[in-house]
Amino acid sequence: MRPRTGHVTMDKRHRGYRHKSIAGHQIHPETQMLSYGYDPQLSEGSVKIPIFQTSTFVFKTAEEGKEFFAVAYGLREKRPHEEPGLIYSRINNPDLQVLEERLVLWEQAESALVFSSGMSAISTSLLAFLRPGDVLVHSDPLYGGTEYLIANILPRFGVSAVSFPAGGEGRTVDQAVTEARARGHVGALLIETPANPTNGLVSIDACSRAARSLADQPGGRPLLAVDNTFLGPLWQHPLEHGADLVLYSLTKYAGGHSDLIAGACLGAEEHVAPIRTMRTIFGTMTDPHTGWLLLRSLETLKLRMTCSMKNARTVAEFLADHPKVRTVHYLGFLAADAPDHAVYQRQCKSAGSTFSFEIHGGEEEAFRLLNGLQIIRLAVSLGGTESLMQHPASMTHSDVPPDTQRRMGITPGMLRISVGVEHPADLVADLGQALDRM
Numbered sequence: 427m428r429p430r431t432g433h434v435t436m437d438k439r440h441r442g443y444r445h446k447s448i449a450g451h452q453i454h455p456e457t458q459m460l461s462y463g464y465d466p467q468l469s470e471g472s473v474k475i476p477i478f479q480t481s482t483f484v485f486k487t488a489e490e491g492k493e494f495f496a497v498a499y500g501l502r503e504k505r506p507h508e509e510p511g512l513i514y515s516r517i518n519n520p521d522l523q524v525l526e527e528r529l530v531l532w533e534q535a536e537s538a539l540v541f542s543s544g545m546s547a548i549s550t551s552l553l554a555f556l557r558p559g560d561v562l563v564h565s566d567p568l569y570g571g572t573e574y575l576i577a578n579i580l581p582r583f584g585v586s587a588v589s590f591p592a593g594g595e596g597r598t599v600d601q602a603v604t605e606a607r608a609r610g611h612v613g614a615l616l617i618e619t620p621a622n623p624t625n626g627l628v629s630i631d632a633c634s635r636a637a638r639s640l641a642d643q644p645g646g647r648p649l650l651a652v653d654n655t656f657l658g659p660l661w662q663h664p665l666e667h668g669a670d671l672v673l674y675s676l677t678k679y680a681g682g683h684s685d686l687i688a689g690a691c692l693g694a695e696e697h698v699a700p701i702r703t704m705r706t707i708f709g710t711m712t713d714p715h716t717g718w719l720l721l722r723s724l725e726t727l728k729l730r731m732t733c734s735m736k737n738a739r740t741v742a743e744f745l746a747d748h749p750k751v752r753t754v755h756y757l758g759f760l761a762a763d764a765p766d767h768a769v770y771q772r773q774c775k776s777a778g779s780t781f782s783f784e785i786h787g788g789e790e791e792a793f794r795l796l797n798g799l800q801i802i803r804l805a806v807s808l809g810g811t812e813s814l815m816q817h818p819a820s821m822t823h824s825d826v827p828p829d830t831q832r833r834m835g836i837t838p839g840m841l842r843i844s845v846g847v848e849h850p851a852d853l854v855a856d857l858g859q860a861l862d863r864m
């Protein structure tokens with residue numbers, strides 16, 4: 427089958443400002459989030475990009491339509507400087523294109539694709555590379571939906587998996603790769619770092635080396651994909667450490683207001699192109715309105731993530747000093763001799779604002795704490811403006827068998843908090859009164 431890429435950088439009418447520097451001064455991503463890739467004069471002067479709420483686009487002539495399809499479906503190469511045209515919103519849409527052009531700027535990626543959810547980004551990307559008989563190597567724990575995909579759906583397509591635990595300098599990835607190789611063709615490596623909910627780290631460099639050690643496999647080495655939802659796109663840039671693909675639940679920090687579901691995949695165009703084909707055929711792209719909401723959200727991404735990151739330290743310090751709290755898994759507290767410390771120093775730009783902690787007691791005490799909260803919301807998800815708290819053992823990770831939960835370090839007394847942008851003193855007061863009543 428011919429590739430149906432539908433790759434459109436921008437229609438001429440919407441090609442706007444793409445300044446990367448002025449008078450030799452490099453423009454920062456937080457500035458570019460306000461204007462990059464959009465020219466108001468092409469939309470009646472609207473300072474914000476309109477929502478292009480349309481399923482299809484009118485061609486000026488039949489010849490133009492034929493040309494647009496020829497490029498989108500890979501029937502001919504793009505000519506130098508040719509801007510392929512808008513066709514149909516499953517293939518391309520201005521809100522999604524501008525969003526993709528802005529998403530790449532935080533981590534200097536070549537290409538991005540946006541999806542209807544984090545799970546559709548992960549599943550569409552994996553299915554673009556995995557073949558029957560392949561073995562997937564992955565870190566443990568992963569987000570529950572990803573675990574389910576690997577354990578229950580990929581085996582139906584003949585794909586098996588070998589996992590290795592997060593934590594340390596990644597010695598265990600080599601063992602997992604050796605085991606996978608003995609079983610068959612290694613189709614891809616997938617890691618999540620920091621891991622949800624334990625904040626265990628996986629060395630991206632070590633996994634990249636492991637993927638590159640398989641260069642003599644038939645068809646070449648497998649790609650390394652990193653789920654960067656917890657720290658990206660501000661606080662961790664996996665591509666700089668040898669990752670090939672960066673995956674996101676944009677539902678979290680990028681969306682940032684707990685009012686949308688979306689996902690993304692970033693990387694070099696040669697790796698992103700086959701995933702774009704899959705997205706076009708599966709129809710797993712997001713819609714224009716969600717794309718527009720995400721463009722709004724990206725304007726405040728740095729403000730929100732910086733505020734949450736500062737608040738998280740205050741909250742983590744309060745919890746660490748509280749007599750009813752046993753331990754706080756906050757990356758900023760990693761001791762210099764902790765196994766994850768070197769990985770943290772090398773690949774994380776901040777401790778972020780989602781972490782778990784364990785209280786003295788089990789589920790009963792944890793539930794009493796959750797039920798006593800008055801400002802912090804009792805809900806799953808993370809990365810929103812409001813602080814959220816939940817109980818991983820009975821909520822996000824409830825489908826993980828108890829012995830596996832224990833192995834992963836998920837205890838009955840563990841709670842996960844996503845710290846928002848409220849005044850930090852209010853969050854401390856709320857936790858304090860709920861802990862007192864626990």
Ligand SMILES: Cc1ncc(COP(=O)(O)O)c(C=O)c1O
Pocket residue numbers: 543544545546569571618622653655656674675676677687688689807
């Ligand atoms: C680390 C991680 N990856 C992926 C996902 C899935 O994202 P979505 O809910 O947008 O499909 C989540 C959701 O919680 C997550 O925490």
